[in-house]
Amino acid sequence: MKAIELTAEQKKEIERRRKGTLDRRVYQRLTAVLAVGAGKTREEVAELLGVGLTQLSEWLRIYRNEGLDALGEIHNKGDPGKLTPQQIEQFKAKVSTGCFRNSDQIRDWIQSTFAVSYSSSGVKDLLKRIGVSYHKVSGFLWKADPDKQRAFVKRMMRHKREAKRPGAPRTRRYYVDACHPVWGLDLVFCCWLLVGQRLLVGMGSGRKRLNILGAYCPDDHEYIDYRLTRDNINGEQFVNFLRLLRSMHPETERFILYVDGARYYNSPVVKEWLKRHPEFHLSQIPAYSPNVNLIERMWKFMRAKALSRWHKTFEDMQAAVSQELDHLDNYRDELRTLMIERFHIIAKEDIPVEYREVA
Numbered sequence: 001m002k003a004i005e006l007t008a009e010q011k012k013e014i015e016r017r018r019k020g021t022l023d024r025r026v027y028q029r030l031t032a033v034l035a036v037g038a039g040k041t042r043e044e045v046a047e048l049l050g051v052g053l054t055q056l057s058e059w060l061r062i063y064r065n066e067g068l069d070a071l072g073e074i075h076n077k078g079d080p081g082k083l084t085p086q087q088i089e090q091f092k093a094k095v096s097t098g099c100f101r102n103s104d105q106i107r108d109w110i111q112s113t114f115a116v117s118y119s120s121s122g123v124k125d126l127l128k129r130i131g132v133s134y135h136k137v138s139g140f141l142w143k144a145d146p147d148k149q150r151a152f153v154k155r156m157m158r159h160k161r162e163a164k165r166p167g168a169p170r171t172r173r174y175y176v177d178a179c180h181p182v183w184g185l186d187l188v189f190c191c192w193l194l195v196g197q198r199l200l201v202g203m204g205s206g207r208k209r210l211n212i213l214g215a216y217c218p219d220d221h222e223y224i225d226y227r228l229t230r231d232n233i234n235g236e237q238f239v240n241f242l243r244l245l246r247s248m249h250p251e252t253e254r255f256i257l258y259v260d261g262a263r264y265y266n267s268p269v270v271k272e273w274l275k276r277h278p279e280f281h282l283s284q285i286p287a288y289s290p291n292v293n294l295i296e297r298m299w300k301f302m303r304a305k306a307l308s309r310w311h312k313t314f315e316d317m318q319a320a321v322s323q324e325l326d327h328l329d330n331y332r333d334e335l336r337t338l339m340i341e342r343f344h345i346i347a348k349e350d351i352p353v354e355y356r357e358v359a
Contacts, residue, residue: 004060006037017072026072029059033071036060082116088130095132103127140346141288142355148286149345155283156341159256163219169253174215174224174245175294176257178233181307181321183208183314201310208314210321213241215257216295218341223298223328224248229318235267242273242280255280258294261287292343301331301338 006014011034018030028049035045046056063071083091091110100106107123110116118126127133156173163171184203193199211233214225226241245255259265259282274280290296305324311317328335348356 004033004037004064006034011037014068017068021072023074025074029063029071032056032059033063082118083110083114083126087114087116092130092132098137140351141290142351144288144291144346145286146345146348146351149289149292149343152283152286152289152292153343153345156258159283160219160341163254170251171254171256172217172245172249172252173219173256174217174258176213176215176259177293177295177299178262179212179214179299179302181210181212181303181317183210183311183317202312210314210318212321212325213237214295214298214325215241215245216298216339218294218339221332221335221339223325225325227322233262233264235264235269238264238267238270239273242277246277246280253279256283257281258283258285260285260290260293291345294339294341297338301335 014030014034018027018034021027021030028051032045032049032051035048036042040048042053042056042060046053049056059071090113094100094109095106100109103120103123106127107118107120110118110123159171159173162168163173191199211228211231212225213228213233214223216223224245226237226244228237231237242255246252249255257280261284264270265282274282285293302321302324306320307317309320311320
């Protein structure tokens with residue numbers, strides 16, 4: 001059989017096509033030509049690629065007689081499947097509605113709609129072939145108003161600019177919110193296990209909870225909180241928290257606190273205290289908008305670190321929470337990228353019509 005001799009340009013072109021192909025069969029063919037052209041024996045190349053000498057010889061013959069383009073043509077495209085192109089498009093449109101939770105539901109729908117039967121493995125091959133994969137749905141708070149969320153972000157950015165102007169009062173900005181870890185009820189989680197294994201985790205009664213009122217400053221990454229084990233968070237406790245902020249930063253001339261719609265922010269005791277301390281300004285976050293309340297990310301971070309394991313007692317859970325929140329410096333790099341004022345706000349046109357109508 002004639003030898004394969006490749007010029008530098010031919011090697012370069014074959015290598016370019018080999019890197020660009022997604023078809024394993026084409027990749028094998030191009031690799032075979034390169035390897036034989038580099039001086040390897042046909043036996044060595046056949047063993048390397050896991051093919052027979054007859055198959056290898058056929059590839060080399062196609063390259064010598066018909067060229068590189070012909071070598072890359074795959075005439076056997078595989079089984080075209082049982083569904084017509086029109087049926088495939090109808091099926092994909094149905095899939096896009098998110099109505100199928102498992103492959104058995106898909107098999108039943110195809111059978112009832114097109115009178116076509118698929119095996120369990122066959123329907124999975126179909127899904128892969130037409131570009132359908134398994135995804136987790138993306139939840140969103142449909143009562144939230146994207147316009148109000150954008151207005152809040154615009155207001156926040158104005159506060160940020162004003163605080164940096166020459167001669168502006170010394171200002172500190174905080175995102176404020178409450179978190180209520182419940183002993184034993186935040187423990188259920190998903191994890192990888194051995195086939196057939198069952199992992200039991202203890203759960204408490206749900207009657208003991210830790211109340212945390214926290215504040216996060218995005219400008220210098222300061223975190224402050226007020227923790228209660230017996231009392232609930234109310235107007236009096238919020239005033240105590242404001243006193244704590246003022247005592248920690250006596251030089252500050254203006255405090256801007258971004259808060260949600262909790263009732264205690266508008267309680268009489270809070271309103272009275274704010275009248276006597278005009279340096280404190282509460283800026284309300286729109287309803288149903290935890291996505292623009294930065295400290296919500298801190299609560300999620302804390303839960304992942306402290307509450308994803310079993311705690312024998314409420315005190316153990318409390319200690320685990322303190323271990324994380326009191327040592328946030330250990331996660332400085334992680335939090336510096338997590339706790340930034342960049343918020344995802346869903347576009348109105350992306351909200352499904354049925355939710356727009358209800359809202």
